[in-house]
Amino acid sequence: MDTTFEALFAAVAKVGRSERGWTRAPWSDEVHTAEELAVAAGAAVGLVATRDGAGNLWLTDKGAPADGLIAAGSHLDTVPEGGAFDGALGVVSAIAAVSRLRTEAVHGFERLAVISFADEEGWRFGTPIFGSRMLTGGYGAAVLDRRDAHGVRLGDVCPPTALDARGGHGRLASFIEVHVEQGCALAPAGAALGVATGLAARARYAFAVEGVANHAGTTPMEGRADALVAAARLVLAADTAAREEPGGVATVGQLIVEPGGSNVIPDRVTGTLDVRAPTPEGRNRITAGIFQIVAGVALEPLSTDPGVAFHPTVRDALRVAAARASIAVIDLASYAGHDAGVLGAAGIPSGMLFVRSPDGVSHNPSEHASAEDCEAGIDVLTGALRLLLDDPPS
């Protein structure tokens, strides 16, 4: 067992812990405390801590070049009452891998860097993947006026220099994020690790279905206009269409039924539909399939994301490193947002390595990966960083 990893992960896992899970809100004392642990672990192997304008924490060599950095990392914030692994595993694994390569004094080690991105989960201010998006110009000035549930303004808690951080990702020649698996593909495949092919294409829609409210008892079934029955057809159509697309998923996660009386036929149902697939074409096939089944329901797009394909050189480095360490890996697509996806979409050669989660649970206190699998992840990350130092992606 890697003592660096074991001790640091255990120390971070004490921060923000309660009986109900782990809560390290963005810009909170808990995140700061976790970051200080990362800073101290980095300092022990000569890494210097700095923050960019957006508040992302960088651990680099004191002689690090201005660009061409070979980096790894993730985030130390969590969702409310989340798990110990999402984010922390990636930061701690990066520190462990970079520490090993520095201790070995491998050629070019001064180009290695660890990044802990700020506010990745985004739940407090509605700003997912804040730190990497500020670097890549994905958020403008208006985002700083967003307020949390207590009325606190984002611009008053994040660094005043957040908007100046734009372009900061240009220091990176590559980035790898190790992450606990979100889903349940690795265990059935007998693989400890998964190399991400990319992040799935996504689309989120709002819909409204109108009906006619009337007495639940005195209105015969013939001639009713029940908005919830129509919405239910949409729910089932989404389920059917997604099952027909390989790797596709579709979810109606919100339904508001009005007027909401137990003895009143619903006259209005509003809701949201979330569609994801490995490619934008697959995502569009699901949406088209839904329309084929239920004509006449208007979907209003809330957000769309084409996803990203991770860089072939970074994926190869992870696969080669795994083969050399005799560790079983499979390819898999990721269906969530990640800092590595933001950087990859902005042209930084990026990749992700998922560590088996036997139950496939994430954003929940029971999220888990075994010590052996985490160790395998560090071995593969270390090997991949070594390969990328020797032969950076172009």
Ligand SMILES: [Zn+2]
């Ligand atoms: Zn995460």
